[in-house]
Amino acid sequence: MAEKQATREAYGKALVSLGAENPDVVVLDADLSKSTKTADFAKHYPERFFNMGVAEQNLMGTAAGLAAAGKIPFASTFAIFATGRAFEQIRNSIAYPELNVKIAATHAGITVGEDGSSHQAVEDVAVMRSIPNMTVLVPADGEETRQVIKAAAQYKGPVYIRMGRLDVPLLFGEDYHFEIGKANILRDGTDAAIMANGTMVAIAVEAAEELLATGIKVSVVNVASVKPLDVSTIIQVAQRTKAVVSAEEHNIIGGLGSAIAEVLAENAPTPMVRVGISDTFGESGRPQELMEKYGLTKASLIEAVHKVLIRKKK
Amino acid sequence: MRIGELKLTANIIRQNIIKMLIPAKSGHPGGSLSAADILATLYFQVMRVNPQEPNWPERDRFVLCKGHAAPVLYAALAEKGYFPKEELLGLRQTGRMLQGHPDMKKTPGVDMSTGSLGQGLSAANGMALAGRLDGKDYRVYALLGDGEMGEGQVWEAGMAAAHYKLDNLTAIIDYNGLQIDGRTDDVMSSAPLSAKWQAFGWHVIEADGHDIKKLMAAFEEAQKVQGKPTMLIARTIKGKGVSFMENQAGWHGNAPNAEQSEQALKDLKEEAANLG
Ligand SMILES: Cc1ncc(C[n+]2csc(CCOP(=O)(O)OP(=O)(O)O)c2C)c(N)n1
Ligand SMILES: [Mg+2]
Numbered sequence A: 001m002a003e004k005q006a007t008r009e010a011y012g013k014a015l016v017s018l019g020a021e022n023p024d025v026v027v028l029d030a031d032l033s034k035s036t037k038t039a040d041f042a043k044h045y046p047e048r049f050f051n052m053g054v055a056e057q058n059l060m061g062t063a064a065g066l067a068a069a070g071k072i073p074f075a076s077t078f079a080i081f082a083t084g085r086a087f088e089q090i091r092n093s094i095a096y097p098e099l100n101v102k103i104a105a106t107h108a109g110i111t112v113g114e115d116g117s118s119h120q121a122v123e124d125v126a127v128m129r130s131i132p133n134m135t136v137l138v139p140a141d142g143e144e145t146r147q148v149i150k151a152a153a154q155y156k157g158p159v160y161i162r163m164g165r166l167d168v169p170l171l172f173g174e175d176y177h178f179e180i181g182k183a184n185i186l187r188d189g190t191d192a193a194i195m196a197n198g199t200m201v202a203i204a205v206e207a208a209e210e211l212l213a214t215g216i217k218v219s220v221v222n223v224a225s226v227k228p229l230d231v232s233t234i235i236q237v238a239q240r241t242k243a244v245v246s247a248e249e250h251n252i253i254g255g256l257g258s259a260i261a262e263v264l265a266e267n268a269p270t271p272m273v274r275v276g277i278s279d280t281f282g283e284s285g286r287p288q289e290l291m292e293k294y295g296l297t298k299a300s301l302i303e304a305v306h307k308v309l310i311r312k313k314k
Numbered sequence B: 001m002r003i004g005e006l007k008l009t010a011n012i013i014r015q016n017i018i019k020m021l022i023p024a025k026s027g028h029p030g031g032s033l034s035a036a037d038i039l040a041t042l043y044f045q046v047m048r049v050n051p052q053e054p055n056w057p058e059r060d061r062f063v064l065c066k067g068h069a070a071p072v073l074y075a076a077l078a079e080k081g082y083f084p085k086e087e088l089l090g091l092r093q094t095g096r097m098l099q100g101h102p103d104m105k106k107t108p109g110v111d112m113s114t115g116s117l118g119q120g121l122s123a124a125n126g127m128a129l130a131g132r133l134d135g136k137d138y139r140v141y142a143l144l145g146d147g148e149m150g151e152g153q154v155w156e157a158g159m160a161a162a163h164y165k166l167d168n169l170t171a172i173i174d175y176n177g178l179q180i181d182g183r184t185d186d187v188m189s190s191a192p193l194s195a196k197w198q199a200f201g202w203h204v205i206e207a208d209g210h211d212i213k214k215l216m217a218a219f220e221e222a223q224k225v226q227g228k229p230t231m232l233i234a235r236t237i238k239g240k241g242v243s244f245m246e247n248q249a250g251w252h253g254n255a256p257n258a259e260q261s262e263q264a265l266k267d268l269k270e271e272a273a274n275l276g
Helices: A007-021 A039-044 A056-068 A079-085 A087-095 A110-115 A124-129 A142-154 A200-213 A231-241 A256-267 A287-293 A298-313 B003-024 B036-046 B067-080 B085-090 B120-133 B152-163 B193-199 B212-224 B258-275
Strands: A004-006 A025-029 A049-051 A072-078 A102-106 A135-137 A159-162 A167-169 A184-187 A192-196 A218-222 A225-227 A244-251 A272-277 B061-064 B140-145 B169-175 B203-208 B230-235
Touching (some): A004 A007, A025 A039, A025 B120, A056 A072, A056 A087, A056 B152, A079 A087, A079 A102, A079 A124, A124 A159, A142 A159, A192 A231, A192 A298, A218 A231, A225 A256, B003 B036, B003 B085, B003 B258, B036 B140, B036 B212, B061 B120, B120 B140, B120 B169, B169 B212, B193 B203, B203 B212, B212 B230
Parallel strands (some): A025 A049, A025 A072, A072 A102, A135 A159, A244 A272, B203 B230
Antiparallel strands (some): A135 A225
16 A cells, blocks of 8 residues: 555645745644644744634735735635635735735545535635636645645745645655646556546546556546646647546536636537536545545546547547 | 824825815715824824835835725825825726725735725734734734724734734724714624723724824824734714715715815815915
8 A cells, every 4th residue: 555644744744844944934824723734833933823713814814914024924724714714805815916825725625524514625626716816736645745835835926725634645756846837647648538636636546557457548637736727738638638537526616627628628629527526515424435425436537537438439 | 294284184185085086986985084184194194104115124004904995095195105196086997006995016005905894904913923023113004994893804803913912003993983884883883892992902092083183192102002902993074074974974985076076175175274
């Protein structure tokens, strides 16, 4: 079994090194620092950590003010509270004035598990993606998270970073290279392509390997940068494979699948199947069981590839 | 500046509020007029700013939480020399720098984009925290409306400012007793304001928001307070200075027509003559 690490765990570690490198980095949390893993930063740099208490609107607004005065704030809470409760603060106090705030949200998607639907953001990418000036990043593993956090800190402007609670396989080594606006082709195959991000990348790789054993060669593209989207890579891969499956732990409305479909519809119409949460809320349960129940598995990706291949042949 | 000059400056700001609303044919006179003395005192007496260098890192900051009163801010900034006064006549027009609500990217001198009520005080807190972290001695000022007290985020920010002992922050409530739908006491009472902010851990000062001498004294007192943010509850008259607008909720968000503008400017010029 591959080694595992939750992206939030990697975030916590990345923040501590970032804190050492850049004295302008400050971190804010809303009484969830043990869960979001910002507690590590708080321990190392107590004077640069601000607990805002259970007050997400004030969390975002305070981050905006810190950024307006030259700081690089990372504002953390669960994805649902960041993008739901504080949507309008993000929109009006951060994105509209284009302030340099990094909204680092953890506990995205149904892999939150037992806490249930009130804590499982399935719409955060959709709402963040629709805000002008916002960059939206969804790392797939620990190494990518580390690089995403670094890139976000170097980039000047608002960034939404979507991370998870669950331990996920470590996919990448230090030779991996993340860049805002770039997708990474992890497997090359000409029969079909799976374009995934977050927790679905590891599953996509497994699906591609199983398909390869049956003679179907599938490309796997990691689209961690949902916005800006790597339009040219997506078009290129779609034109080469002529069959695309998108995969995300998010509602199929408005997320990665929608973003890819928008690009393909306008530039390179391609048979496509979107795998995601089928416009429904999650529920309590073990993360793995929920992923199965909501169709976010290797089997559902393989089925989706078969489906799209039938349409490709027509 | 001397008190007489400050009064005159406030009067010019009021006249310019009316003048900018005429071509705009929309905008918010009531809450702009009520805050003119406060802004005149801040920008021409209290705040350390440099219009030649609007983003000067050492400057005092001002956040207009009640962003709909943008005209009073624009008139004060223009008077101070941040941009040419002709810009005032471009208020709310396509392609111009003066947006309906303050925009820090478009307008020099605007320290925070606002317009959605309830958000400004949080940003002011952030600026005050950053100032302290950087060891800078700048102060942060934030002007809120009394109707704005209805927003939960105001109280989140109020709690946080006291928790973090932001004594470099002075907030002001433009306590004009009116909001859009009528009297604040009828729509959603925020009384007792003073006791609430005291209970939230703030140093509270109450003053006549049209008495420049009292305002100056209040800001001076606030600068001396240690370990606590200060809330200045400024009793004001919405529409102040324009006879037919005073204390009328109906003048919250309507521009005067030609005839009304003439009357408004006449009222204000008379006041100026009496001052001079
Ligand atoms: C979040 C939000 N809700 C509603 C509005 C619309 N609005 C603009 S001004 C106003 C009333 C404000 O009253 P008050 O704070 O007392 O302002 P003032 O009397 O000083 O003009 C409202 C409801 C808004 N700008 N923002
Ligand atoms: Mg009012």
